[in-house]
Amino acid sequence: MTTNHTDLNPTTADADVSHPVLVGYLFWILGFIGAHRFYFGKPLTGILWFFTGGIFLIGWIVDFFFIPAMAEQANQRYPNGRIDYTVTWVLHLFLGIFGVHRFYMGKIATGVLYLLTGGLFGIGYLYDTCTLNEQIEEVNRGE
Incomplete structure (x- = not known):
């Protein structure tokens, strides 16, 4: 059985998922300070979110829909290893x-x-x- 990286259930996710979508959503809760953006390897926009409150919460709300794509990019960019x-x-x-x-x-x-x-x-x-x-x-x- 093949699962994709946007699967919200971490127990069925592929072994090569370094940045699970579910964790991204948990960090998104703190997203108005940029936590999810830093987690997904986007420090510049994380800094922007931090200083603007997620661009006055509008960008933070929009990011809710982009988390699966950000997770996919992070999973491709950062492979798993000994350190989780x-x-x-x-x-x-x-x-x-x-x-x-x-x-x-x-x-x-x-x-x-x-x-x-x-x-x-x-x-x-x-x-x-x-x-x-x-x-x-x-x-x-x-x-």
């Missing part, structure tokens, strides 16, 4: 200032640094928000 994209993003969003996502990725030294400095005083947290997909991809390539 969704787990890393959840750790980053909720515990990022403590460096928990960096420990998970195996970046112990910077994890300790984030832990001691509050995510490098927030600057490191912001940097990771814009580059986390690429960092995960790099770690996965170096397996």
